Amino acid sequence: xxxxxxxxxxETRKSLHAGEPVLLNGEIYTARDAAHKKLHELIxxxxxxxxxxQDCYIYYVGPTPAKPGQxxxxxxxxxxxxxxxxxxxxxxxxxxxxxxxxRRNDAVKEAIKKYHMVYFVAGGGAGALLSHSIIKREPVAxxxxxxxxxxKITVQDFPCFVGIDxxxxxxxxxx
Amino acid sequence: MKEINVEKVTEAxxxxxxxxxxxxxxxxxxxxxxxxxxxxxxxxxxxxxxLLQNAEIAHQDRTPICQDTGMAIVxxxxxxxxxxxxxxxxxxxxxxIAEGYTNNYLRASVVDDPLYERKNTKTNTPAVIxxxxxxxxxxxLELMAKGFGSENKSAVKMLTPADGxxxxxxxxxxxxxxxxPNACPPFIIGVGIGGSFDSVTELSKHxxxxxxxxxxxxxxxxALEQKLLDSVNALHIGPMGFHGNTTALKVQIEExxxxxxxxxxxxxxxxxxxxxxxxEIE
Numbered sequence: 001x002x003x004x005x006x007x008x009x010x011e012t013r014k015s016l017h018a019g020e021p022v023l024l025n026g027e028i029y030t031a032r033d034a035a036h037k038k039l040h041e042l043i044x045x046x047x048x049x050x051x052x053x054q055d056c057y058i059y060y061v062g063p064t065p066a067k068p069g070q071x072x073x074x075x076x077x078x079x080x081x082x083x084x085x086x087x088x089x090x091x092x093x094x095x096x097x098x099x100x101x102x103r104r105n106d107a108v109k110e111a112i113k114k115y116h117m118v119y120f121v122a123g124g125g126a127g128a129l130l131s132h133s134i135i136k137r138e139p140v141a142x143x144x145x146x147x148x149x150x151x152k153i154t155v156q157d158f159p160c161f162v163g164i165d166x167x168x169x170x171x172x173x174x175x
Numbered sequence: 176m177k178e179i180n181v182e183k184v185t186e187a188x189x190x191x192x193x194x195x196x197x198x199x200x201x202x203x204x205x206x207x208x209x210x211x212x213x214x215x216x217x218x219x220x221x222x223x224x225x226l227l228q229n230a231e232i233a234h235q236d237r238t239p240i241c242q243d244t245g246m247a248i249v250x251x252x253x254x255x256x257x258x259x260x261x262x263x264x265x266x267x268x269x270x271x272i273a274e275g276y277t278n279n280y281l282r283a284s285v286v287d288d289p290l291y292e293r294k295n296t297k298t299n300t301p302a303v304i305x306x307x308x309x310x311x312x313x314x315x316l317e318l319m320a321k322g323f324g325s326e327n328k329s330a331v332k333m334l335t336p337a338d339g340x341x342x343x344x345x346x347x348x349x350x351x352x353x354x355x356p357n358a359c360p361p362f363i364i365g366v367g368i369g370g371s372f373d374s375v376t377e378l379s380k381h382x383x384x385x386x387x388x389x390x391x392x393x394x395x396x397x398a399l400e401q402k403l404l405d406s407v408n409a410l411h412i413g414p415m416g417f418h419g420n421t422t423a424l425k426v427q428i429e430e431x432x433x434x435x436x437x438x439x440x441x442x443x444x445x446x447x448x449x450x451x452x453x454x455e456i457e
Contacts, residue, residue: 019218034293064239064282073280074239079324079357101324102357102416123225124324124359124415125448127242128197128233146295147242147282159225161218161417171218172356172416 003157007055007096013118016162018169023157024120028057028099029140032078034148036086038141043089050141050150054094059122060101062147063131072134072153076127077101080119084108091115103172104164113168121163121171133158177312178260181267183456184316188268191318192247192275195450196239199230202387203363203424203449210361210414210421219419226414226447241448244281245320247272247302248380254311265304273298284323305377314456317384325362325444328354331376334438340399343368343440344406350442351407351423356416359446362423363387364407366400367441369433379441382427384451391428400426 004012006026016022029051031039042049060080064073080100084107087098091111098117101124112119122130136154143149163171199207207230211223233240249268253259261267276283276299285300286293330350334342347366354362367378390397403426413419424447433439 021218021221061242062282062284063242064244065280067238067280070238073282074233074242074244076242078243079327081357101359103355121415123222123229124356125241125446126225126229128236128238128240129225129229131238132232146297147284148295174418 006057008118010116013096013116014166016118016165018162018165018171019174020162021159022120022162023159024099024155025157026155028059028153028155030059030061030063030151030153032060032062032148033082034145035142035150036083040086040089043093051152053090055096056094057097057099058090058095059099059153063127064147070131072131072137074127075131075134077122077124080104087111091117099160103170109164109168109170112164113166116166118162118166119164120160122158122160130158176256176258177254178258179314179456180261181259181264182261184264184267184314185271185274187316187454187456188249188271188318189275189278191452191454192272192281192320193279195318195320195452196244196279196281197233197237199240199448200386200451203447204230206387206424207361207447210424213420214414216413216417216419218417219413219421222414222417222419223421239281241322241446242282243284243322243324244276245322245450246285247299248319248321249302249304250317250381251304251306252315253306253308254313255308256312257314268304269300269302272302273300316454316456318452319380319384320450321380322446322448325354325358325446328358328444329379329442331372331439331441333372334440335436336438338438342438343399344403346440347403347426347442348406348410350444351410351412354444355412358444360412360416360423361414361421361447363445363447363449364403364423364426365443365445366403366426366428367430367443368428368438369431370439371433372439374431375439375441376443378429378431379443382429383443383445383449384453385427387425391430393430396428396430400428
């Protein structure tokens with residue numbers, strides 16, 4: 001299985017094909033509905049963002065609280081489609097990839113093609129399993145959002161599939 | 176008259192919240208194992224194996240199966256000869272859910288206002304409570320921890336009598352197609368038929384409480400459940416949406432009398448993490 005170290009150079013991103021299983025390694029930011037709304041508002045107001053979007057990867061996840069001794073609780077992907085309205089804006093600010101589950105709309109596919117991004121699909125409903133591939137987590141912003149706060153996680157051989165590749169091919173449309 | 180201390184309700188719910196979050200019911204594990212054997216595609220096999228492996232890890236680590244540990248739905252059935260003591264039964268239920276989610280490290284997923292502030296209540300309360308007064312001196316409780324990836328893909332439609340069985344099948348299939356990969360297949364699908372606009376959705380949700388091995392007691396509806404399951408699986412959405420044979424594990428129907436002019440139908444989509452518990456309070 002292909003092992004990828006984030007961030008990925010353009011050549012590597014273009015070499016990925018929808019449907020292929022990969023193992024992600026490196027740093028990823030967690031953000032979902034409420035955090036995306038807040039990022040959007042900051043961008044609109046021209047205010048500084050809590051983390052650098054350039055070459056960043058965002059994992060759509062709201063984990064359960066970590067028990068004592070755990071890095072993170074259950075941490076599977078949430079439905080990506082709810083974040084579709086924010087993708088173009090984040091892409092314009094340098095976002096390189098997203099991790100979630102489920103279909104994306106046509107506007108997201110176009111943004112993925114235009115900005116050579118990658119959408120990875122992780123196992124929906126496999127949060128306990130996926131938590132084992134997250135080895136570090138630190139707070140970044142919006143802690144008041146609890147599970148929805150932005151955090152930086154370090155992943156080691158985090159299993160997922162290429163969901164939409166740089167050419168716009170979609171895992172859910174494969175035979 | 177029988178006295179029942181509401182503290183017992185709190186304790187029972189607190190414990191149940193913790194248990195259903197980390198352990199699939201054995202019938203769902205069995206259905207996933209059976210589904211895994213029916214898959215032939217590389218990705219659909221990988222998806223089923225991932226779910227089974229996840230179930231083992233969740234059980235061993237006591238970590239929730241899924242990070243969306245749900246919104247709590249409670250059905251409270253009270254015998255008319257029961258007298259609650261020790262406080263408010265409504266508060267006792269909410270306390271049971273709050274303690275269940277907090278003490279067991281489950282996710283607080285409830286916001287106070289749905290449209291404007293959307294501030295997290297931090298306790299996963301309030302739970303949705305359905306109450307029914309029945310004969311006798313017993314109290315029975317049912318709890319469901321309903322995830323919203325699938326809840327968001329649920330639907331209700333006011334069919335007319337002329338739509339018949341075919342209309343029901345079309346609506347269920349249409350709803351499942353729209354849910355697609357987003358609602359975390361393989362699904363368990365609750366279908367309500369009859370009642371009114373409001374009550375049919377509760378029927379569809381309560382249908383999800385039934386163990387997978389049990390079908391509707393009415394043979395006609397049981398046959399429709401099987402027909403719907405076969406039709407849904409023929410859509411080949413497959414586990415995690417990666418195509419394949421296991422789109423749903425079971426379709427459960429609950430029906431009720433309705434108006435001469437109507438045939439309300441509700442489809443409550445549920446992912447494989449169909450978490451529920453039932454108990455009696457003595």
